[in-house]
Amino acid sequence: MKRMSAALVPPITLDKHSRCPIYRQLYDWFRSAIAEGRMRPGQRVPSTRSMASDLQISRVSVFNAYEQLQSEGYLETFSGSGTCVARTIPDDTSGFVPVRGRKGSEGVITDSGLRRLSARAEALLNAPSEPWLHNLGPFRVSLPALDQFPIDVWSKLVARHSRGLSRSVMAYGDVMGHLPFREAVAEHLSMFRGVRCDSSQILVTTGSQQALQISAHVLLNPKDQVLTEEPGYPGAHLAFTAAGAELIPTAVDSEGLVVPEINRRGRHARVAYVTPSHQYPLGMTMSAARRMSLLQWAVRSDAWIIEDDYDSEYRFGSRPIASLQGLDLHGRVIYIGTFSKVLFPSLRLGYMVIPKDLLPPFRAARDAADIFSSTFYQVVLTDFIGEGHFARHIRRMRMLYMDRRKELVSAIRSQMGEILEVIGAEAGMHLVALLPPGVSDLSVSKEAAKIGISAMPLSSCYLKAPKRGGLILGYGGVGRSQIHDGIRKLRTSVRTRAGV
Ligand SMILES: Cc1ncc(COP(=O)(O)O)c(C=O)c1O
Numbered sequence: 001m002k003r004m005s006a007a008l009v010p011p012i013t014l015d016k017h018s019r020c021p022i023y024r025q026l027y028d029w030f031r032s033a034i035a036e037g038r039m040r041p042g043q044r045v046p047s048t049r050s051m052a053s054d055l056q057i058s059r060v061s062v063f064n065a066y067e068q069l070q071s072e073g074y075l076e077t078f079s080g081s082g083t084c085v086a087r088t089i090p091d092d093t094s095g096f097v098p099v100r101g102r103k104g105s106e107g108v109i110t111d112s113g114l115r116r117l118s119a120r121a122e123a124l125l126n127a128p129s130e131p132w133l134h135n136l137g138p139f140r141v142s143l144p145a146l147d148q149f150p151i152d153v154w155s156k157l158v159a160r161h162s163r164g165l166s167r168s169v170m171a172y173g174d175v176m177g178h179l180p181f182r183e184a185v186a187e188h189l190s191m192f193r194g195v196r197c198d199s200s201q202i203l204v205t206t207g208s209q210q211a212l213q214i215s216a217h218v219l220l221n222p223k224d225q226v227l228t229e230e231p232g233y234p235g236a237h238l239a240f241t242a243a244g245a246e247l248i249p250t251a252v253d254s255e256g257l258v259v260p261e262i263n264r265r266g267r268h269a270r271v272a273y274v275t276p277s278h279q280y281p282l283g284m285t286m287s288a289a290r291r292m293s294l295l296q297w298a299v300r301s302d303a304w305i306i307e308d309d310y311d312s313e314y315r316f317g318s319r320p321i322a323s324l325q326g327l328d329l330h331g332r333v334i335y336i337g338t339f340s341k342v343l344f345p346s347l348r349l350g351y352m353v354i355p356k357d358l359l360p361p362f363r364a365a366r367d368a369a370d371i372f373s374s375t376f377y378q379v380v381l382t383d384f385i386g387e388g389h390f391a392r393h394i395r396r397m398r399m400l401y402m403d404r405r406k407e408l409v410s411a412i413r414s415q416m417g418e419i420l421e422v423i424g425a426e427a428g429m430h431l432v433a434l435l436p437p438g439v440s441d442l443s444v445s446k447e448a449a450k451i452g453i454s455a456m457p458l459s460s461c462y463l464k465a466p467k468r469g470g471l472i473l474g475y476g477g478v479g480r481s482q483i484h485d486g487i488r489k490l491r492t493s494v495r496t497r498a499g500v
Contacts, residue, residue, distance in 0.1 A: 001342060008046065009050055009054035010029075012025075012026065012029050012055060014026070016147070019199075021061070021178050022058075022061040023061040023062070023064035023068070026051075026061060027069060030045070030074065030075075031069065033191055034074050034085055038086050038319050041084060041086060041087045042085060043084060043086050043351075044081070044082055044083065044084050045082075045083050045085065047083075048066065064295075067303050073086055074089070089111065092295075093163035100293070104122050104415050106353065113286075119244070120241070120242055120243070121243050123241050124238065124497045127234075127238065127447055130460065131446055131449040132445045132446075132449045132454045132456050132457070132458075133454065134449065135449065135452050135453075135454050136454070137452040137453050137480065137486070138452075138453055138454065138478045138482050138486030138489075139454050139455050139456075139471075139473040139474050139475070139484070139486055139490070140454035140474050140477060141281075141306075141429075141454070141474035142340065142341060142345065142430075142474060142476075143345075143429075143474055144241075144340075144341055144343070144344060144345075144361055144429065144476045144477060145400055145401075145476055145477055148344065148396065148397065148400060149344060149393070150393060154380070154384065154389075157258040157380045160283065161379050161380055161383075165376075167378055168375075169375050169376055170370065172372070173372045173373075173375040173378075174372060174393065174478050175363055175366050175367045175371060175372050176202070176203050176204065176363060176366070176372075177202060177203065177372065177378060178204070178375050178379060179199065180382045181201040181379070181382045182199040182202035182204065182351075184382050185199075185204075185351050185385075186198055186202050187204050188385065188390075189323075189335075189337070189353065192313075192322050192323030193312065193320075193322065193323045193326070193337075194326035195325050195335055195353055196325065196326055196328075197325050197335075197353045200356070200359070201353050201355070201356060201359065202351050202352070202353060203351065203362055203366055204350075204351050205350045205366070206350065206370065206373050207338055207345075207349065207350040208235070208310060208338040208350045209235050209350075210350065210369065211336040211338075211350050211351070211352045212236055212239035212240070212273075212306070212364045213239045213242065213369070214352070214366055214369060215304075215306050215334050215336075215352070215362075216239050216240055216242070216245065216271075217269075217365045217369075218358070218361045218362055219270060219271055219334075220240070220243050220244075220245045220271060222243070222244030222245070223244060223245070223246055224245050224246065224269075224270045225246045225247075225248050225266075225268050225269040225270060225271075226240045226245045226246070226248065226270065226271045226272070226273060226373075227248050227250045227262065227265060227269045227271070227277065228240070228247050228248065228249055228272075228273050228463070229252050229256075229257060229279060229280070230248060230249035230250055230251055230463060231252075231281060231282065231325065231461035231462045232249070232275075232280065232463075233275065233280045233308065233461070234461055236306075237463065240273070247463055248266070248269060249462070249463040249464055250262065250266070252257070252282065252284070253284075254284050255284065255286065255287035255290050256274070256276060256284060256285070256286030256287060257290060257294060257364055259289075259294075262294060262297050266297055266301065269301070269303055270299070270303050272294060272298065272303065272304075272305050272306070273306045274286065274305060274306070274307060274308070275308045275309075275310065276309075276321075276323075276324045277321050277323070277416070277427075278310075278311055278312060279424075280310065280461070281422050281424070281432055281456075281461050281472045282423060282432055283423065283424020283425065283426065283427060283428065283431065283432065284428075285321050285427075291327055292327070294324070295324070295328055295332060295333075298332040298333075299332060303332070304332055304334060304489065305323045305328075305332055305334070306333075306334050307325055307333050307335045307336065309335060309336065309337050309345065310337070310340075311428040311429055312395050312427075313341075313397075313398070314341075314397065314398055314401050314427055314428050315341050315398075315426070316398070316401070316402045316405065316426060316427060317426055318426065323335060331356070331357060332355070334352060334354060334358075336351075337350060337351050337352075337353075337354065337383070338348065338350035338351075341429060341473060341476070342390070342394055343390075343393075343398070346373075347377060347381075348373070349373060349374075349377060349378070349381065349390045350474075356410035376478040377392075397476075401428075401475065401476055402482065403480075404475040404476070404478065404479075405425055405475055407475075407484075408431065408478075409431070411483050411487040412433055415484075415487050415491055416433075416487065416491050416494065418496075419436060419494055420434065420500065421433065421434040422434075429474055430474040430475065430476075431473055431475070432458060432470050432472055432473075433469070433470055433471045433473055434458075434468055434469075435470055435494070437467075437468055437500065439469055439498040440459075440469055440497065441458050441469030441471060442457045442459055442460075442469070443497045444457070444469075444471065444494055444497045444498070445457040445471065446491070447493040447497055448490055448493040451489050452489075453486055453489050453490050453493065454474075455471040455473060455493075456472040456473075456474075457469065457470075457471065457472075458470035458471065471490075
């Protein structure tokens with residue numbers, strides 16, 4: 001490659017109308033030229049005077065660009081010999097991917113070619129796209145009644161704590177979480193979920209998803225086996241896949257995970273991930289006998305159980321079911337909960353209850369992840385719980401969701417009773433509507449997404465091909481009229497795809 005003479009100013013095109021300052025455009029040009037090997041180590045650069053006069057720009061701009069390049073180590077100055085490209089830049093830059101500046105932007109990679117990713121990232125990329133999650137329209141799963149959230153109370157608490165923001169709330173917080181918040185969570189769990197714990201066992205997380213990820217880091221090596229419910233929660237599939245684990249889909253029936261399956265398929269598994277209070281997505285409750293069998297399996301196999309208690313606050317018709325963790329006498333259960341459904345998902349607050357002897361590795365893994373969750377919102381939520389707003393909100397939402405569920409079931413029965421079969425409508429914020437055999441739920445969901453209906457296909461929760469397709473319909477975030485209107489629209493999509 002021809003070396004540039006120090007006396008010659010290279011043909012640099014500058015856009016004087018750009019929002020990107022001239023000095024920055026100059027800087028970008030030199031940086032790319034050096035990175036791409038068009039300018040070599042030791043090569044002299046034109047003087048500030050000749051650059052300014054040839055390019056008809058101010059000398060200050062040139063000076064600023066050179067100074068920036070120098071402070072970042074691209075250029076160096078020697079007394080007597082002027083300014084050169086730094087000699088520490090490797091001479092062989094061939095094959096370096098060029099980065100070109102865009103008007104006022106950071107620059108884009110123009111010729112990426114094939115890039116080597118980790119096997120874990122490749123596995124995550126295999127996850128299909130989910131058009132039904134791209135809108136907040138009727139039947140979006142996991143969406144609570146956001147318009148019913150007591151925003152006035154919340155805003156007052158936020159304002160109160162913002163005014164008196166203490167140093168301890170603003171500084172780095174405890175890796176395990178804000179202690180008064182953990183105390184409030186521990187009390188709530190012991191009282192309402194039958195969880196055996198004290199505040200030292202509570203680890204505050206950025207939602208359940210992070211709790212799953214941390215559990216996977218602590219408990220699994222790549223290629224370790226994890227028993228998952230089939231069908232099961234796709235978020236859990238992702239977290240375990242990201243950890244390089246092998247997922248073993250395990251059948252569920254009306255009592256939860258099937259015991260012979262646990263014993264047959266779980267011989268070498270390190271972890272079983274379960275949703276015993278309200279199986280995701282089908283909605284059954286794991287029976288007491290199955291809970292005992294699962295606990296025995298964990299003790300016998302020196303394995304762990306991850307209990308995801310994601311929406312147990314909402315049970316209709318029957319009393320709340322106590323947690324599996326509460327039955328565990330051997331410290332085999334890692335319990336996970338979230339505020340995403342009881343409050344709102346963007347709060348990104350969840351928690352785990354960890355057996356005491358596992359606290360050090362979980363603490364270390366949390367530290368390595370993102371250190372700790374926002375102390376401010378933990379402080380606000382501590383008061384929200386302590387002043388009774390949390391319990392009041394749950395009670396109100398339980399009534400509301402019970403009505404919405406009834407409304408949805410009746411809308412389905414009256415408008416699509418001959419097509420859809422409803423299951424799992426006794427708890428939570430969603431139900432499953434099975435499609436006639438042979439109808440692809442994926443194509444119905446895609447069709448529905450085009451008209452703003454969010455109907456999650458049941459097959460997206462399966463690791464193996466399901467026998468029958470269905471739609472997972474959330475009712476938490478849809479009002480009465482939206483339910484009827486949504487079902488009318490959904491009927492069109494189902495009929496288009498099912499030919500009925
Ligand atoms: C089974 C299950 N677990 C956990 C969650 C909540 O996840 P997060 O707390 O990360 O928002 C959901 C929400 O959709 C869920 O369905």
